[in-house]
Amino acid sequence: MPQITRDQVGWLSTFPHVAAPLPDEWIAGLLLRCDEMNHRESGTIWRYLLRSTIHPGFGPGSPFIVVPESILESLTHLLMISTERLLSTTYACELARLYAPAHPHAEHLLGHRRGVTIPPLLKKSIGNRANATVVGFHICPICIAQARLLRRAALLPLLKYCPTHHVAFHAHCTCGCPLILFSRRKPPFRCFTCGLDWAQLPHLQPSPGEMRLESDLWDLYELFLEQGTPELKASALSLIRQYLKTHQPLTLKLVSGRTLFGFTADLNQLSLGYVIDLLVSMGISPKEIISKQTM
Amino acid sequence: MTELPVSPGRPPFVRHHEFLETAFERRFQGLLQQAWIERSWHVIAAVPGSGKSLGISDFFLRSGAYKDTNGTTRLPILTIRAPKNAAREQALGLALSAAFGVVPSMPWALRRSWLVQVLASCGVECIVIDDAQDLKLTHLALLKELTDNLAAPPYQRHIGLCLVAAHSGNVIPFKETFAGPDILWRQFRRRMDTEQPYCVVLGHTEEEIRPILTTFEELYRSQLPDLHLRRWSKTIFTWLSNPILDPDGSGRVTMDHLTRLVTSALRRAYQQGTNDVDATILGEVAEMMVLRRDEVIQIDGALPVREVG
Secondary structure, three states: OOOOOOOHHHOOOOOOOOOOOOEEEEEHHOOOOOOHOOOOOOOHHHHHHHHHOOOOOOOOOOOOOHHHHHHHHHHEEEEOOOOOHHOOOOOOHHHHHHOOOOOOOHHHHHHOOOOOOOOOHHHHOOHHHHHOOOOOEEEOHHHHHHOOOOOOHHHOOOEEEEOOOOOOOOOOOOOOOOOOOOOOOOOOOOOOOOOEEEHHHHOOOOOOOHHHHHHHHHHHHHHHHHOOOOHHHHHHHHHHHHHHHHOOOEEEEOOOOOOEEOOOHHHHHHHHHHHHHHHHHOOOOHHHHHHHHHH | OOOOOOOOOOOOOOHHHHHHHOHHHHHHHHHHHHHHHHHEEEEEEOOOOOOOOOOOOOOHOOOOOEEEOOOOEEOOOEEOOOOOOOOHHHHHHHHHHHHHOOOOHHHHHHHHHHHHHHHHOOOOOOEEEOHHOOOOOOHHHHHHHHHHHHHHHOOOOOOOEEEEEEEHHHHHHHHHHHOHHHHHHHHHHHHHHOOOOEEOOOOOOHHHHHHHHHHHHHOOOOOOOOOOOOOHHHHHHHOOOOOOOOOEEEEEEEHHHHHHHHHHHHHHHOOOOOOEEEEEEEHHHHHHHHHHOOOOOOOOOOOOOOOOO
């Protein structure tokens, strides 16, 4: 394990307790873990980073899929870890590869967001704890219990179960309140209302049908995020076009619950989440995409 | 003061700043070590220029402090300098917090309890406060509060405390304060070490100067090949224990005075192109330190060129 000793300059420019990202850890989870290690309330380090850096167009409501360089650079000094390791806590590299030459953006994964909707309950809550509401934020209680880990995988649209532990993600506490990523004056990894540790949320198993669907979604995400290139995406979109030409459905009910009436959009502008929604709904497998690309 | 001519072809004189484990440092660090091991509380005093701060710094660097990226931080010895011109307890709290690294701001009420948590989680075993003569009563009360909270459940950690102060004459810092009738000071006094609560660490004797001069010979051998300082130990001791440099009449020599005398003399000898110091050079420097130490120098015209080092 790399260490910082007292005679190094890094001692005074790092937090009292420093953490390196765990495999597949999400940057917001890393920040929460640092808060917990340093005995600080939830979101302390996040707010510190927001205050101490310049990051135009980024702030409360960010989905933490792509994080500005200024924040990453500040965090590399505060935790004494490389930028590469920090980048691996976001999907910036994967999206940059998939959507080259465009600059990676959260919309490449989630699609166009119509602004952050803050539930009325949170609007009324004390202080501005709703500042860090991440749309669709959910957690796996086993990941939290085992390593205080928030995985990047929990960011992927449509997934409802943890790909590692196969239990349902929780977006709400058992008390009914939504889980808030960073809540002021509350310890990290706990419900801001009842104080329940997220690790104690129930473990809900998927049905066989849900299991199959989750597996299909996860396989496609793995393919695009690990080996994804614009060419691979083009092959997938070509298969989608082919499906629509062959089947000519009047309407297609997608996995996400949306309905596809027509397909006239600029295909390169589609988000990965939407592309995977289409692929799974049409029953197109990773194998078919790869063989299409090879052809 | 006129600058001596530099011998042509010689590079500038290089001054060494290495920490030397002198007799004073062995005595001083021995006390710090004892406080660390036994978790005892001491007031440690020595005259200014003895080498307390350097000793604390060296002791701290050898204490095995580290931060691991798995979240483990070990800081067995927490050393800080007492806040200056800041009587509020927050000033000491901030100084203690800063020793751990970057700490995002928080209200003082929160920081009090945070300090206890972080002292425990980083495994602090001894707190050493340099320039402790600047501590105010509020600071001492905070120290007692923090250490008491650490000693109580759930942490149950007893930690050592060394208040390292500069002193003069026969006055021992804090002795009168802790002897006061207030409950707080009686409690503070009760926590002090039984056998050595107040310690004065003395400077160097003539015998102790000799090995230091030997070390200086080794350090500067490359610049002054024939350097033989040991033969001047008696003379140097006599000069440096002069009442002007030793106003308390301790009959001891501080490391600061010794280093100043030696390095100034060596620089002069080097600039004159010689390979050793002689009585004249040493005498000139000693005279400057003892008799002309408060002399006002008139600076006029072009500034003399001074060698680096």
